[in-house]
Amino acid sequence: MSDQDLITVKVHGVHRVAEGVAAFELVREDGEPFPEWAPGAHIDVVIGEGLERQYSLCGDPAADKTWTIAVLREPESRGGSRRLHDEVAEGTPLAVRGPRNEFPLESSPQYLFIAGGIGITPLLPMVRALAAVGADWRLVYGGRQAASMAFVDDLAEFGGRVTVWPEDQFGLIDLEALLGEPADGVKVYCCGPGPLIDAVEARCAEWPPGALHVERFRPREGALDGERTGFQVRLDASGLTLDVGPDQSIAEVVEAAGVDIMTSCREGTCGTCETTVLDGVPDHRDSLLTQEEKAANDTMMICCSRSRTPLLVLDL
Incomplete structure (x- = not known):
């Protein structure tokens, strides 16, 4: 993990915004x-030595003196959410990096969230x-139960544009009703648990690209x-050719060679390590690039993706 562009911050306030969810200013x-x-946009939050997590900014972009994130205490936490909930309070110093936006809001006549x-x-x-x-626009917001759904009170100001859908009352979101008929001129934005995103992707397979x-x-x-x-990578800027073993990532090998790179999640979800590919064919294993972007083969996430060719030439 590089220290490049780290910003030292302190926690100005902690607020419980739902059962198991805390907002940190x-x-x-x-x-x-x-x-x-x-x-x-999201930021990287350095919570402790070797512990870095990504959280979406959920406050007001115009409030340039405050960043707000909301964190769910995960039952099977890998350490990040547990530490934030249990050990971080008002006045606690942290380090952050960003912002970075791999989920931008694009222009459209109509939106479904x-x-x-x-x-x-x-x-x-x-x-x-x-x-x-x-x-x-319209938002359909699902959760296990109303008490566990953050920012419901904030969303009330938007009236009928927002549908709050607690699973214990209504079951799973009716995606067939929302997405069963492809529509032109509508951008669909989805974020949440993997099974929800998988189901939305399946129903949007016939929607316009x-x-x-x-x-x-x-x-x-x-x-x-x-x-x-195993395969090799050549770093175009330095001319270095490095061997990547079966149990190594490109990022690990490049770092071991003394080249400073940016990484964070190490599992292909945050986009920090996205790198331009100058030659060769990547074996994309990230969960971020679209199918069209993967087919273009002009960038890759070097924290997790590998190579389909014996040599990759990277813009590093």
Whole structure:
């Protein structure tokens, strides 16, 4: 993990926004404004030595002195959410990096947002921005139960444009009713648990190309699997040719060679390590690039993806 562009922050406030969900307001230690961001952006939060996680910004982009993230305490936490909930309080120092936006809000005549649980966080600034300009949009927000669904009170101001769908009352979101008929001129944005995103992707398979936009917090099921053979990478800037073993990632090998690169999630979901491919064919194992982007083979996530050819030439 590179220390490049880290910003030292402190927690200005912690607020419980739903059962098991806390919102953390961050301010810079130096009192300066944060970098600009747009709806869909996320930041890397360095919670402790070797522990770094990505969280969507869910506050107001115009509030340049405060960044807000909301964190679900995961029952099977790998350490990040547990530490934030149990050990981080007002005044706690942290380090952050970003923002970075792999989930941008694109222009469209109409929008359909589908959120599951903590997946509401990147969508909240989107619907606020669209409401401010009088755009045509609708949000369907599902969760296990109403008490566990963050920001429901905030969304009440949008009236009938928002449908709150607690599973214990209504069952699973009726995706067939929402997506069964492909529609022109509609952008669909979805964020939430993997099974929800998988189901939305399946129903949008017949929609116009580019209609669906998703963001995953975890790798797609099976994305990191597959045969692992050795290959070589050539770094174009230095001319270095490096061997990548079956049990190594490109990022690990490049770092071991003393080349400074940016990485974060190490599982192909955050986009930090996206690298331009100058020659060769990547074996894409990320959960971020679209099928069209993967087919183009001009960028790859070097934290997890591998090579289909004996040599990859990278813009490093």
